[in-house]
Amino acid sequence: MSGDHHASSAISERVRHVEALLEARGLVDEGEIDRRIDEFLAGGSPANGARITARAWVDPGFRDRLLTDANAAIREVGLSMAGGLQEQRLKVVANTSEEHNVVVCTLCSCYPIALLGPSPAWYKSEAYRSRVVRDPRGVLAEFGLDLPATTRITVWDASAESRYMVVPRRPEGTEGMPEEELAGVVTRKGLIGTAAV
Template identity: 65%
Template sequence: MSHVHTDEPDSPAHRGRVLERLLEEAGVVTGAELDAFLDRLPATSSPANGARIVARAWSDDEFRQRLLDDGAAAIAELGYSVGGGPAVVLRVVENTEQVHNVVVCTLCSCYPLALLGPSPSWYKSDAYRARVVRDPRGVLAEFGYFPNEHVTINVLDANAETRYLVLPRRPAGTDGLSEEGLAKLVTRRGLIGTAAV
């Protein structure tokens, strides 16, 4: 990271600071409001939310069906909302023996922030966004994940108002686990589709 100079005029950090100052000067936001938002974000927005939703779907088949039919309504039962305004739709996509789903936003970095927390830097990288639509197996292999040859990889490009959450397959040998125990197995990468779970 030593080569990153955040004070350079064209650096994202510098542009962010200028934008913040202009918004404050224009009376659009106050510094206190921004601080409050940033404090609230990690407390309410985390991959633990997505993991809890998945654990419920693994434990309750009727919930799972409702989740696949109407994601927003189903997660509201658990007190969650996808956020982003009324136009934003949540679509939960289920991995099966035949299909593995993986999510990208090739045009920018759309992501279900409320359910997964801030997105990982690789999700926003040009390399991931350009390559996963073209060679998903190659990208998954770099993440250490090798789906069976007979599995079709379906890449979902979140280029519009839909936010995707992947419902991973429940691992074998987890019959005795509680919902809480199941939630601990679910990773952020599993919810994006760059890992099995």
């Protein structure tokens, strides 16, 4: 990866130049760039995926609806996959004691930003994208998640139109914990499937 300081300052100047050119040609409005950056950062957060997960843990009916038609079910909690440039189909998959799910986008970086916020760099790396489909058990172990040999692992490959989210297993000892508090134990990696919660 070319991330050194000199490369960064050179590209920074090039981006500024192209931005000014497009503004001069009326293709980008004044203030639009800052507004779109703010929109993007406000557009999603892992707190949304956590809220969906906590609801699925406490409400078996919601869990069923979520696993059957996630686009419809997440509207029940005030969320939607229609906020981006195009409506995305969402499939939610749930981990159990027998089965573990993990999400990738081998072709690029497709990711449910509305539910998880901006994606981490490792998710977009060629290393993760190439390896998790060939050796998911080994890659999960690298993340510190050692699954029993008997656990079946399913890897879901996202695409331009389809996004995936994992409902992690509810941790033991959380019986009786209120829904809001349960949401607090859910992590971004748990929702991608590269960690347990």
